[in-house]
Amino acid sequence: MSLVDLFTVVAVGAGGFFFLAGSVGLLRFPDALTRLHALTKADNLGLGLVVLGLLPRVDGVLGGLKLIAIWLLALLASGAASQLIARVARRANPPA
Amino acid sequence: MIDALNAVLALLVLGLAVWTVVARSTFAAAVGFVAYGMLLTLAWVQLQSVDVALTEGAIGGGLTGAMLIAAASRLRGTEAAARAERPGLPIRLAAALVAACVAAALAIAVVSLPDPAPTLAYETADNLAATGVGNPLTGVLLAFRAMDTLLEAIVVLFAMIGVWSLAPDRAWGGRPGRVQRADPDGILAYLARVLPPIGIVVAVYIFWIGADLPGGKFQGASILAAMWLLAVMAGLADAPPVSRKWIRFALIGGPVVFMAIGAAGVVTAGAFLAYPDGLAKPLIKVIEWALLPSLALTLALILAGAPERPVR
Numbered sequence: 001m002s003l004v005d006l007f008t009v010v011a012v013g014a015g016g017f018f019f020l021a022g023s024v025g026l027l028r029f030p031d032a033l034t035r036l037h038a039l040t041k042a043d044n045l046g047l048g049l050v051v052l053g054l055l056p057r058v059d060g061v062l063g064g065l066k067l068i069a070i071w072l073l074a075l076l077a078s079g080a081a082s083q084l085i086a087r088v089a090r091r092a093n094p095p096a
Numbered sequence: 097m098i099d100a101l102n103a104v105l106a107l108l109v110l111g112l113a114v115w116t117v118v119a120r121s122t123f124a125a126a127v128g129f130v131a132y133g134m135l136l137t138l139a140w141v142q143l144q145s146v147d148v149a150l151t152e153g154a155i156g157g158g159l160t161g162a163m164l165i166a167a168a169s170r171l172r173g174t175e176a177a178a179r180a181e182r183p184g185l186p187i188r189l190a191a192a193l194v195a196a197c198v199a200a201a202l203a204i205a206v207v208s209l210p211d212p213a214p215t216l217a218y219e220t221a222d223n224l225a226a227t228g229v230g231n232p233l234t235g236v237l238l239a240f241r242a243m244d245t246l247l248e249a250i251v252v253l254f255a256m257i258g259v260w261s262l263a264p265d266r267a268w269g270g271r272p273g274r275v276q277r278a279d280p281d282g283i284l285a286y287l288a289r290v291l292p293p294i295g296i297v298v299a300v301y302i303f304w305i306g307a308d309l310p311g312g313k314f315q316g317a318s319i320l321a322a323m324w325l326l327a328v329m330a331g332l333a334d335a336p337p338v339s340r341k342w343i344r345f346a347l348i349g350g351p352v353v354f355m356a357i358g359a360a361g362v363v364t365a366g367a368f369l370a371y372p373d374g375l376a377k378p379l380i381k382v383i384e385w386a387l388l389p390s391l392a393l394t395l396a397l398i399l400a401g402a403p404e405r406p407v408r
Contacts, residue, residue, distance in 0.1 A: 076287065077287075
């Protein structure tokens, strides 16, 4: 196993761990806002680490840029969607 | 390892399908359907059918899902009443029996297919060079089975007319959907400013690459439609009244070009929708370019819904 393989395994494994942790948080956390927090950790860190781990394996710069673009788009979408959901949740249950 | 992942994927698809059917709330069922579409997209990728995966993701999961969620949010007021008049046990049993029979018939049909299944894939591959395009899907859709694609484009148009026909009399020809009141400084408006430039590039790329690699006009058109609807939902743009002349022309433009080229084939190549030798690829390109804006507008207007605000 070369150094590059090791890097991929560690980074993708760490990404998988954050997805797992995010899913556990989604199931276990007590209210909508904390659950959203858990979910965005999975999107941001988990997907970011998976992309980081796959970067050394792409053929060409273009493929790598596409992977990074996917991560940035997921960041944008999950950030925006969770703010929208959080606003609805807050309106339904205003903080005391 | 990969077999285990595929088995998990298949179980997830089946489980989510059952969950979507038995879910009590209409909204939950619609959200389940979107997730189901995304899992099905993964399944198609695993089957090496990237074209089908793209279509499932864009149209099956995305566009249909958005329509179902919109329908569910409209039905929210009547949901309690609908649940109150739940049919009795005999009707539910009869419905279950009919559904089980249909599922069994489909299963028998699939299982009793000859092995190897009848396929025209080899003939398509052998004759693809005659069309000049590199993606066999595009070759089938626009040359070998161009009739299906033409009818498909027209069916989508009919579906949109069906949506329009739900408009109340006073709003006929007016602006579709309700007035959107989003916070002009909010996150939705921000997203609607940042995302469309990227989305338009991605849509045109997917459309452009469709001649040689997975992609095409339907997938590109649904991304374009989604970008436009995002701007409408964020209140940055408003849907135009559907009685505008330019809308009518843009809607029929693609199918008209398709039919005109098809009719010209009767004279130049001896059959409706046949292309003269050597001209297949440029003609396919013209049809695709003509269909893209028409499809994008048709899909966007289907999602925007029936006209609700009269033209003043």
